Amino acid sequence: MDRPFEQVVRAHGATVLRVCRALLGAHDADDAWSDTFLAALRAWPSLPPDVNVEAWLVTVARRKALDELRRRARHALPVDPADGALGRPLVAALTAPGDRDLDLWDALGALPDKQRRAVVLHHIGGLPYADVADVVGGSDAAARRAGADGVAALRRTYARAAVDGKTGGRP
């Protein structure tokens, strides 16, 4: 790449912060963001010009977040419960065009811990279930099941809100 890196920080800084917050919570998101952009700055001159920069950055961010999550798993720390169901930073971090996205986050927060972590890591963080299993413990299949159960539970708790939303004004 021969574009100024400053443009990259401006264009994609907020997106990378959202990904880091979704995976790690607000507290460790800043460290992951810094690690991500420093690594990206280092690699920038040798990056092929046809690379999708945002996708590349998100991949780097996921990898950095995964390192941190694995470290936590080794030290048997919870995946930041303060930033999960109750933490406002995570709510703010999600793209929220209206109140119903906050409802989604509350619904996510109401899931059992393992399901919530599997859904967030796989569907928001984009981690494959093998990586999700590394973080939440157990087998790949168990992680996949927790993710599927979580999404099924979200469908149930969220179905009525979706119906209300449709009658409420969508064309």
Added chain:
Amino acid sequence: MTTTTATTDDDVLRGLHARLLADAQREGLLDVAYRVVPSPVGDLLIAAGESGVLRVAFAVQDHDAALAELAARVSPRVLEGGRRLDPVLRELDEYFAGTRREFDVPVDLRLLTGFRREVVEALPRVPYGATASYAAVAALTGRPAAVRAVGTACARNPVPLLLPCHRVVRSDGSAGRYAGGEAAKAALLRLEGAAALSPRGGRQA
């Protein structure tokens, strides 16, 4: 609520950007640091590498184009801000205040090669408050016939102000063209003339 949250995130991102600058400097990855600052001759883009000031660009020269050239020809590891620019910005402030006649900060002329580089390196020999014709500068560089080439070199000077191409004028005494525009050139010559006549110090030439 939404506005408050957005402002907070902007603050967070500003803090993260500052941290990235510091990390990059520490890791030797801040190949080009730049800032855009207001001045009496319009907004100036100032860019510096590890070894000196690489670029001073006037707004009329298109700052985005200047950054693109730096990224392509020096390094794309370009970030805005950083303490590295403090010395040159301080010297520019002093220059515009009329209290500085020569710049001490190192410049890095890697954007120029050959004769053009020789020409801009010779520019500080035209002292503050004085002017020289293109022909005189050509003679200074030992190639008295290269008058047009001197004009081109001045136009391509990557660090105007620091290397004073504004002091090179036409043989008939008129100011001639300038990368920052003719009005900027006239303003700079006026500034230097006024400062040279002030009680702070006599004319050097």
